[in-house]
Amino acid sequence: MKRRSFILTAAAASAAGVANSGLAAGAEAAAKGSAWLRSFAVDDNRVTFHTNAVTRPVNVLVVADTHLFTDDERGEPYQEFSGRMARAYNKTTHFKTRQPTNPEQSFEDALERAKTNKVDLLALVGDLFSFPSEAAIEWVSERLAKVEMPWLYVAGNHDWHYEGMEGSLDKLRAEWIEKRLKPLYQGNHPLMSAYEVHGVRFLAIDNSQYEILPEQLEFFRTQVNSGQPLVLLVHIPLYAPGRPMGFGCGNPNWGAANDRNYKIERRPKWPETGHAQATMDFHREVFEAKNLLGIFAGHTHRQSLDVINGTPQFVTNANAVGAYMDVAFVPQEASLESS
Numbered sequence: 575m576k577r578r579s580f581i582l583t584a585a586a587a588s589a590a591g592v593a594n595s596g597l598a599a600g601a602e603a604a605a606k607g608s609a610w611l612r613s614f615a616v617d618d619n620r621v622t623f624h625t626n627a628v629t630r631p632v633n634v635l636v637v638a639d640t641h642l643f644t645d646d647e648r649g650e651p652y653q654e655f656s657g658r659m660a661r662a663y664n665k666t667t668h669f670k671t672r673q674p675t676n677p678e679q680s681f682e683d684a685l686e687r688a689k690t691n692k693v694d695l696l697a698l699v700g701d702l703f704s705f706p707s708e709a710a711i712e713w714v715s716e717r718l719a720k721v722e723m724p725w726l727y728v729a730g731n732h733d734w735h736y737e738g739m740e741g742s743l744d745k746l747r748a749e750w751i752e753k754r755l756k757p758l759y760q761g762n763h764p765l766m767s768a769y770e771v772h773g774v775r776f777l778a779i780d781n782s783q784y785e786i787l788p789e790q791l792e793f794f795r796t797q798v799n800s801g802q803p804l805v806l807l808v809h810i811p812l813y814a815p816g817r818p819m820g821f822g823c824g825n826p827n828w829g830a831a832n833d834r835n836y837k838i839e840r841r842p843k844w845p846e847t848g849h850a851q852a853t854m855d856f857h858r859e860v861f862e863a864k865n866l867l868g869i870f871a872g873h874t875h876r877q878s879l880d881v882i883n884g885t886p887q888f889v890t891n892a893n894a895v896g897a898y899m900d901v902a903f904v905p906q907e908a909s910l911e912s913s
Contacts, residue, residue, distance in 0.1 A: 610803045610865055611906065614886055616879055619899050621888055623867060624906040627803035632772045633693045636899040637684050638809065638872025639701040639892035641732065642677045642710040649707050655736030658838075659704035668896040678713075680896045685717055687898065693723050695771045698758075699872050699890075700730025700782060700809025705737070706754040715757050726769050727758040728778040730809040730873065738840035743783050766793040774867070774903060775802045781810050784822045785849065786856040794856060798863045811871040811889050812857055814880035820873060821880075824849065824857025861885050870899065 612625035641663040649656060668675045681702075688696045703710050718725060734750035741749070751764045759767070765780045765787065777797055779790055797804055811817070813825040822828045829848035836843045860866065861883045868886045875892040877899075891897030 610867060612867055613906075614868070616888075619877060619891065619897065621868075621899060621901045623901075623903045625803070625867060625903055626906055627867060628773050628903045628905050630772060630905065632695075632774055632903040633691060634695045634697055634771075634776075634901040634903075635684065635688045635691070635693045636697045636699060636807075636870050636888075636890050636901055637681075637702075637893045638699040638890050639730070639875055639894055640677050640681050640684075641701055641704045641892070641894045642681065642714065643704045643707065644678065644710045644713055645707045646709040649709065652705075652736055655739045655840075656705040656707070658737060659732060662704055663894045666895045669891055670896065675896055677894045680893050681714070682717070683896060684893055684898050685721060688721065688723060691900070695769070695776065696721065696723055696725035697776065697778075697807055697870065698725065698727040699778075699807050699870060700728055701732045701872060702727070702730070702758075703733050705732060706734055706750045708754060711754050711758070718758075724769065724771060726760075726762075726767070726776065726778050726807070727755075728807055728809060729755060729764065729780050729782050731782040733782070735839070735841065743842060747780075747783065766790045768797060773803065774805060775800070776805045776807055778807045781808045781823045784810055784828060784844070784853075786823070786853040788852045791852045791856050791859075794859065798859070798865060801865055804863065804866045806860060806866060806869040808869065808871050810873045811878075811880075812860060812869060812887060814882060814887060817878075817880065824853055826854075867903070870901070 610625055610627040612623050612627065614621060614623045643660050643663060645656065645660060663677055666675050666677065667673070702714060729751065733755060734747045739746060755764070766789070767778050769776045769778065775797065777794065779786070779794065808823065810823045811821040812823045813821050819825060819828065819832055828844060830843050830846045833844040860869070866885055868888065871887065871889050872892070874889055876889065877891040877897070878889045880887045888899060890899040
């Protein structure tokens, strides 16, 4: 794809609501009075921030939606609940080469890329698994134990979901985090954690139920009030005007009337009343936060970019098809921004 470049001011982005996807883009945060001057560009699946929030380059590899499905005899009692997703991504087509691949190979390739590029952070932003298989979680844990860079994990909706299993989503998420996923959090809080990497604070917030809990909202507020440069990592993208229901965290139309997949996924239907107030407040405050450099998410299996009130949200394509997102934060002198 031929690289195209243009500059999008924060004011224009706010008026337009949605920016182009898959093109080189820029957003001047100074136009909205940001605490951290920054511009950004997108070239294919590489994002580059130029910002005075860092004094040295910070490189991140974002991986989402690997959908590992490996299972063994320990999973046999759960096959009633894992059957559909166990067959969903067994064979895939690589997003660039168009050659046959599979989730295991794609994850191995991502780890090798992180090692070769000497990234400062490997960010795993959900649906690493198609269901909470002990065998798949052990397989990943063994490989992550060998990586030489910091890494973080935030859960996606499939990571803890056995389809059709009785219980509320809150209860099931808590149960399978405790029983299976807990080692991936490295002792950090599974629903909200902050990771400091060379002056940038990466916030991993679990919105895998499309909702934000009041305690997560308070955690985010505390991080914003710290004044530190922030990057938000979630699995489900935040609502952006013109996007489909997959951009469901904070979507004003989210709720029972628009829940098309609850029967397929064998889960409770979204509530008739729509989002909780904490979720709507979170959405508003995210796009008001002056020290938030950007948002990274997965879930939709399609790469996209939206700019709301000057803040960019990047969604990466699925790692199940070999995809990933290279992200670089590059120092930029404040004097250059004001020239």
